[in-house]
Amino acid sequence: EVVTPGKGTLPPSDAIVLYAGAKDMEKWESSDGSPSTWIADEYLTTVPKAGIIRTKQAFGDMQLHIEWRTPLEVVGNGQGRGNSGIFLMGLYEVQVLDSYENETYYNGQAGSIYKQHIPLVNACRPPGVWQSYDIIFKAPVFGEDGSLESPAYVTVLHNGVLIQNHVAPTGPTEYIGVHPYRAHPAKLPLSLQDHGNPVSFRNIWVREL
Ligand code: MG
Numbered sequence: 164e165v166v167t168p169g170k171g172t173l174p175p176s177d178a179i180v181l182y183a184g185a186k187d188m189e190k191w192e193s194s195d196g197s198p199s200t201w202i203a204d205e206y207l208t209t210v211p212k213a214g215i216i217r218t219k220q221a222f223g224d225m226q227l228h229i230e231w232r233t234p235l236e237v238v239g240n241g242q243g244r245g246n247s248g249i250f251l252m253g254l255y256e257v258q259v260l261d262s263y264e265n266e267t268y269y270n271g272q273a274g275s276i277y278k279q280h281i282p283l284v285n286a287c288r289p290p291g292v293w294q295s296y297d298i299i300f301k302a303p304v305f306g307e308d309g310s311l312e313s314p315a316y317v318t319v320l321h322n323g324v325l326i327q328n329h330v331a332p333t334g335p336t337e338y339i340g341v342h343p344y345r346a347h348p349a350k351l352p353l354s355l356q357d358h359g360n361p362v363s364f365r366n367i368w369v370r371e372l
Pocket of ligand 1: 246247248256258259356358
């Protein structure tokens with residue numbers, strides 16, 4: 164099969180484009196299935212208290228490219244500064260945070276598998292500058308009895324720098340404690356977190372693997 168690469172980080176020919184402008188908002192919805200109320204123009208921007216949004220399409224194993232930007236004007240600190248997140252299958256969070264000269268707990272900084280895996284390095288760009296994640300995700304596999312046959316695996320490049328090298332989440336992302344895997348379908352929607360901070364996204368595309 165021939166795949167024509169995109170220019171720069173634009174989607175290759177076989178990608179499913181999830182956001183390239185307002186017209187793609189039809190591919191997203193709120194967590195209760197109602198239309199998203201995030202700002203949708205050239206960029207997709209969180210609206211505090213609007214809640215998470217998720218794709219209407221479900222995904223399992225995939226390559227995901229997503230670009231994000233935290234506000235130029237720094238407000239707040241630690242976890243309150245440019246916090247959002249990429250929830251793979253709606254369950255496993257790759258943290259989005261303004262981690263540029265912003266101290267927080269190390270397993271909660273940008274590019275962490277939140278509270279589980281610390282990024283190898285901090286590759287964050289300054290506030291207001293676009294950044295990218297390239298994520299390779301392998302969905303967990305469950306037996307018919309619901310037992311875990313294989314955990315999920317996540318690899319993340321942040322601005323082209325490897326920060327998570329084929330790590331296995333210990334289970335779904337939770338704020339506190341270790342929570343075991345719970346059997347779920349082989350494909351689930353991708354979701355983006357509303358953590359009360361305005362964070363923008365653009366050029367979101369997926370290649371199913
Ligand atoms: Mg977050």
